Structures are given as C-alpha cells and as structure tokens.
Amino acid sequence: MFNVATVITTIFAYVVGLFAIAYFTERRDDKGFKLINSPLIYSLSLAVYCTSWTFYGSVGSASKSGLIFITIYLGPMISMTLWWSVLRKLVRIKQRLRITSIVDFISARYDKSEGVGVIAACLVTAGTMPYVALQLKAIVKTMSVMVSDVGQADTEILGSSTGLFVVGLMTLCTLFFGVRKLDSSERHPGMILVLAVECIVKLVAFLCVGFFVTYSLNNGFDNLISKMPEVMDDAYSFVGIRDLKDVLTWMTYLILASSAILFLPRQFHVAVVENSQEKHIKTAKWLFPLYLILINLFVLPITISGKLAGLDASLADTFVLLLPITQGQTALSMLTFIGGFSAAMGMIMIATVSVATIITNHILIPLFTRVDSLKFLTKHLIKLRWLVASLFIIGSYSYMKIVGGKYALVAMGMVSFAAALQFAPVIIGSLYWKKGSRFGAYSALILGATIWFYTLVIPAFVKSGWMKSSLLNEGLFGSRFLRPEALFGFEGYHHLTNAVLWTMIFNIGGYVLGSILFPQSNSEKRIAKEFVEALPHDEINTVDLEGVEDTIDLSEKKVILEGVLNSYYNDNQVREIISSSLEKFKVDSKEKISLPRLSDLLEEIEKVLAGVIGTAAAHQAISSANLLSKNEKDELSKVYGDIMANMMISPREMNKKIILFQEREKMMEQQTKILENTIQKRELELEEQKAIAFHASKMSSLGEMAGGIAHEINNPLAIIASSIGLMRKMQEKGKMTPEKFNNILDNINATLERVSKIISGLRTVSRRTDEDDFRFITMLDMMTDVLGLCSEKFKNYGIHIDINLEDPLYQIELYCDQVQFSQVLVNLISNSYDAIEMLEEKWVKIRLEQRGNYLILSIEDSGKGIPKEIKEKIFQPFYTSKPIGKGTGLGLSISKKILEKHGGSLEIDNESKNTRFIMTIPFKDRSEEAS
C-alpha cells in the first residue's frame, strides 16, 4: 500500500518527464530535425489502440469470458492485411486535401457537406465519451488500489479531489501536447513522441508483471496454462464457443475490432492525419502486430495466477496491479501503475485532441458563421479548442461518475467500438464506390447512429439506473419487438451481436439506397472520382491558359479574400497565405488575372483554410464570400467550354487522353527511377576511378624518385656492411676494444635509423586511403618524411634544398590528413626537380611563415617561372607541360583539391621571377578541435 502523496508525486514526475520530451521534440522539429519521421515512432503511436482497457481490461475479460478478449487484437491483425491498399489511399487523400479528422474526411468526400459533418461529429463525441470515461475510471480505480489495503479497491478512499486532480492533469497534458497549433492538419511531433514513449512504458510494465507472475510466482507459462481447468467453470468457458450464439459473439468482436483499428477517431488521427510517409505503413504492418502479441502474451498467465492466488473475481480488472502489490513488490507495483496510467493518458490525450478539432470545425464554426452575433468567436479558434477539450474531459468524467460505476471496462469500450463501426460503410464506400452520395451518407449515419444509441447506449443508461429497466425488458411503447437488446425479435444472442447486426443492416442499407435513389451532383461526382482514383497519385494538371485574357482585377478579389480569412487568422497570417498562394500560381506581380487562374487560386486558399476549420466549413466560407459574380461564373463555364472546343476534342476523347497521359506519366516515373539508379551506379564508379587516378598520380611521383630512394637506402647499407667488415678485421687482429666496439655499433644503429625513417616516409606517402584520416601532426614530421624520400636524388643531381627545419614554426601542429598532405609536398617538390634538373643553376627554396591562423609554405625553385598561357590551365586535371610519359597531369589539380578540402589554398606567385608555389594552410590547437 502506498500513500496518496507518493502516488501523486510519481505521476507528477512522470508527466514532467513527458513534458520535457515533448518540448525538446517540438524545438528540434522547429529547427528541422524531424525526430518523429520514423516508421518506428509511427508504429508505436498506433499502439495507442492498447489503452487501459488492454492493460487492465484484458485480464478482467479473460477472467470472466475466457479467450474472447483476444478477438480485440485478432481483428486488427486481420484488417491490417489490407492496409497497404486502404490506409495508403486514406493517407494520400489526407495529404491532398489537408484532412484534419475522420469527420473532415467523410464531410469532404460527401460534397463537403456541413450536415454530414455535424451528424458524424455528434456520433464521434457520443461514441468517444464512454471510452475516455473508461480511461478516467481506470486511473481513479488503480490509484485507489495503490492506496487501499491489499486486495481492496475502495475508490471512496481518495475523495472527490483525486478525481478532479486526474481531470485537471489530463486536461493540462492534452492542451500542452495536442491543442497548441491552429492548423489541425499539421502534425504534432511532441504529442506523437510522447505517445510512442508511453506505448513503450506500458509494454515494458506489462511484460515485467507477466515475467514476474509467470516465472517468479509460478513455474512457467506451460505450467500455468495446464492449471487452467482448475480456475475455469467448465471446458467451454475458456474459448467460449459452444453454439451459434458464441460463434456470432466471436464474429461480432472480430468485426468491431477490425473496424476500430482504423475508424476510431483517435486511430484515424494517428494512422492518417499524423502519417508523414506512406512507406511507414509497411513497417507498421508487422511492427504493430508484434506489439499486440507482446502485450497479450501474459494475459492468460496473469488471469490464472490471480485466480489461483484467491483474489476476488470482481477485482479481475486490477489483477495486473494487485498481484505485484500482494507480493510486496513495491517497485514493480509502481511501474505497473505508471504503465496503466500511460495507457490511459495516451488515449485520453489523442481522443480529446481529435474530438476538440471535430467539434470546433464541424459544429461550432458552422454555427458561428451563421449567427452574426457569434461571428467574432471564429477569431479565437485555438481558445475555443482549449475550451472544448476541457469540457469534453469534464463531460467524460461526469459520464464515468453516472454510468461507469456499474459498467465493466470492456462493456464501455465496446460501446465506442460499435460507434466507430458506423463510419466504416461510408468511408470504405468513399474509397471504392463512385456512386456513394451525400444522401447515402446522411441515411447511413443517421440510421446507424440511431440504432447504435438505442441498442447500446440506452441499455447502458438503464443498467446504471439512470433509466427505467422496463424499457430494456418490455421494449419501447411496451412492444417486446422493440426491446433494445433483442431488437425485432433477435433474441438469445449477445447484445453486441444484436447491435452490430441491426446497425449494419440499417447503415449499409441506408447508404446504398440513399445513394441510388438520390444521385450525386456534378461536383460530388468529381470528388467521388478523385477519392476512388486516389491511387496511383495523379497530380491535377493546370489547364493551358494561353489565349485566355487576364480580365479579373486581382486587388478587388484580394480584399474579399482578406475579409474571409480575417475571420480565422490575424493580419500577418492572412497576408502570408494570400501571397504564398499568389506566388504558387506566379501571379503575385500581376494586377489582373484570368478567370481560370482565379478559380485555381480560390481552390488553393480553400485547401489552406481547410487545414484549420475543416473542408466543409472552408468550402462554405469561400463559396459564401461571393468571390465570383454570376457573370464571372458563367464566363468561367464558357472559358472552360472554349478551351475544350479549341482543343477540338470531345469529353470522351478528353478522358481517353487523360488516361493515356496518366499511363505515360507512370512509364516516365519508372524510367526516371531506372535512370536515377544508373546515375547512382555511375557516380560510384566515377568515385572509384577518381580514387584510382589519385593513387596513380601519387605512385607516379614516387616512381620518379625511386632511383633516389634506392640510393638513399643503398648507401647506408654499404656503410653497415663496411662497419661489419671493419669489426671482423679488428677482432682478428685483436685490436677490438670495448670502446671501439661500441662506437661501431652506434654508427650502425644510427645508419639503420636513417633507413627506417626513409621506409617510414615511403610507407606514409604511398599508403592508399579511401577515407579521410585527420589527425594532429607537426610540419616538421611531414617535411622530414618527404625530404627523406627526395634528398638523395636531389644530392645526386647537385640540387641544393634550402630549408631551415630548426625554425620553431615547423613545430606548429596541423590538423590534417597526413597521407594526403605529404602527397601535396611530394608533388610540388617533384615538380621543382623536373623543372630544374637540366638547368645550370639548381636550387629549391622552402620557406614557412605565419599569418594569423594560417601557415604559408612557399616552394620556390630556380626555374624561369611558368608562362602566362599555361598558368590558367595548370590546375586543370590531366593538363601537363612535361614530356609524354613523365607525368599524369593530375598532380597539381589533386594537390589544389586536397588543400581546399583542408580549408587552405594553392596558388602560383605571379610576382616572383622564378617558379614559386604558395600553400596556405589553416591551423588550430587541439582544444579548438575538441570543442
């Protein structure tokens, strides 16, 4: 048992942690680091499906009805197989029309109808409230379990202030995480990451309890399952299928869960509105089921263990928490509580955001725009959303107090699932049936919602004592034929089977009949086509407007548009929206535009506005503003007619051509992909060739020095050989003293060190590196390596190298790639050699100086300088002035590139009468690099 303060402090600390995550994510997102653009986060956010109902309710359900709880997860598994077709289509339409919610989607498809939006919004609100109530109930109940004596859950112990604390905290979290942006079509990175974190927390918590119960309290999974007959009433009570009624109950649960995964408003929000890339659906298709299987793995062991432990069956909803508490596992109990809290909080947050958007966009805005005295409220949309969100959570809490006390968690959840099912026919129809009409949608939603309310909500009210039980037993008007749980004489079946059967018959029947009897308008036909043919993506091409005169005064229309937008945005936002739309159609600098272009412009602005107030309200706002006069509308029809006539094409032929162009576009896309792949391949090959050329150039310079290097190594070897010979002679003659012996050995040692240095230099310069290897190294070390390779050759040809390695500047460390840098030095010194080997005056002067944070290294030789006409070409690849076979023509170009990569440069000194190359090299100390 914990004290209340500990529980509340823990919750508070957890929420503060989540606030920090959300804040950090939003800031990173503003800076362009899209943390949530990941399939993993997307898949995890879908797991908001697993609410406290899953966390606690699954065990409760398994305890009472056996395996049927699993249908809630098998349903999504089944429907997810079709996600690549269905969900992808939904996402694509959402992107195109800036859809903000499930209601917005339905309303947009059915002729942007505000009426359909209002009905759907009412159904969403009524259907979501029981579910949020369920979550609040879970939080309050588990808090009471945490603070009550072991094995009890006395909710009274907390008092009403705890309930208010939960409501306050949930409201605060929802407002902070989800209702901060005006444009609801924009994604909520903070909220989604918090959701993903919460999903991990609840999974980890549940797995920990599962492991503890299965492997610490009992002897493993198999052992616990074997004990199942001891705790079940009979063999059938586990799977629960003994007759047709049970089969239909299973089917009902499967159907409800299959539709809920996509059509619950919160699931639609995370799966569609918050989707950033279609390809994330592919990952979600296996990652989310994996999540579901993990979170269900230990439901049965916990149920059986709870029963074996003798816990009261009426507390089965809290077995997950009670088992660690009764075993005195303090830390595990707290982790479990936080897991359950996360499950509830995630759902409340996302459901409230979704409902707040739906109510403001589809109920309040249409109302405010019609009532003049309320019109000013459209300017305060974000505050309205805050108010609606707060009221919704308070309303859910009240529902919990009134109805929830007598209703099990599972029963409350299923009421919401059945409400979500009412959206399935109109949404599936909108994606696959072009003839589905606005009247069909009206009929489907009204009939479905009415039957849902009558068969599920009214019985809930009766069971909670809010209404007379006679309605349930005797039916409406005393007619047993109209009993809510056995409607039209469908008796002896589960009340959910009854509800699903009749809601679907009326819903689908109404949809089909309504659509057939009341055909679509022309605009609706166009929208229906756009929805059904959303895959593959076809950008709507703008019409060629050549020849259509610019006759519409843009400034006049801008004033009207500003007036419309001013109702929802501040002045700056209005200006920005209009100017970006004008820019999009390249008419920002024009005073007059053509009618078709004005039509495009209005369509674009309507889309932007739809992101804030929903498609129906946006359409209503733009059309009621009378932006096009009657004459202009007629003119517009004429212009489009003329365009068709000029094209000498019938509508049928036009359609054919469009299909042809679409096919052609598809082919071009494929060709582009192939081309992109080929270019990528070529680029890789080119990179490889460049690396080979670079190495070849280096080896060429080294090869030219090979003679010198051989000498350089041969001479010391001769010295060593003669020293050994001397030692032998002295030994034979008995003249070898210890002192002489040591002297000769020192001499041999020094000579060997010299050889070793030459080889080390050679290895450094000739090493092939494919990747940069930056490190700190002094100029002295590099110069010693390089001169070690060249000095003998220079000596043999009488070339004097003038360099002062004692200069302290050579001790300055450079942060560079040693191999590449040595390559530059070898190239330049080698070039000097080639230029002066035949001259009478032979010298090379190497000077180092410091200018600010740069070292300037100049290499000058006695050559007569580079002719003006060659100077410009000398740094070009493959240009060489040397005789054929002597150079690759890559040395200087590669050297220049290397220095530029190091932040420096390579130039020819135009002032010098001799040939003089100047290298500029930046340097920094180690502390700078570390920072």
Add this chain to the structure above:
Amino acid sequence: MNIIKRLLRAPEFQVLLFFASIILFIWPIVITDNGTNNKFVIYSLYGSWGIIIFIHMLVHKLTKEE
C-alpha cells in the same frame, strides 16, 4: 525474384492474406471440438499470429525499394 515481388505487391495477394488470417485464427478452435483443448488452442493461436507477422515482414523486406 521479380515475379515474387510482383505477386506480393498485387492487391489480390492482400485479399488472399486477409482470408488466410481469418482461417489461421479460426482453425485451432474448430479442429479441437470447439476449442476444448485449451493448450492446443492457445499455442496454435499465438503460432498463427507469429506466422502472419512473419509474412508481413517478408513482404516489407521484399518490396522495400518501392
């Protein structure tokens, strides 16, 4: 391999998988006299679940580049 990829992409395959999932989830219950063999039902259900996840992973892997 291209034929397999084309097959996995086809909407018909998704429909096939849809019905296959239903059958995979139902057969353990049907085959054991309406599910009276608890152990068999549980292990078969979780096994079927795993198989479907594996198929989805496979489809994702093979059609990743699209």
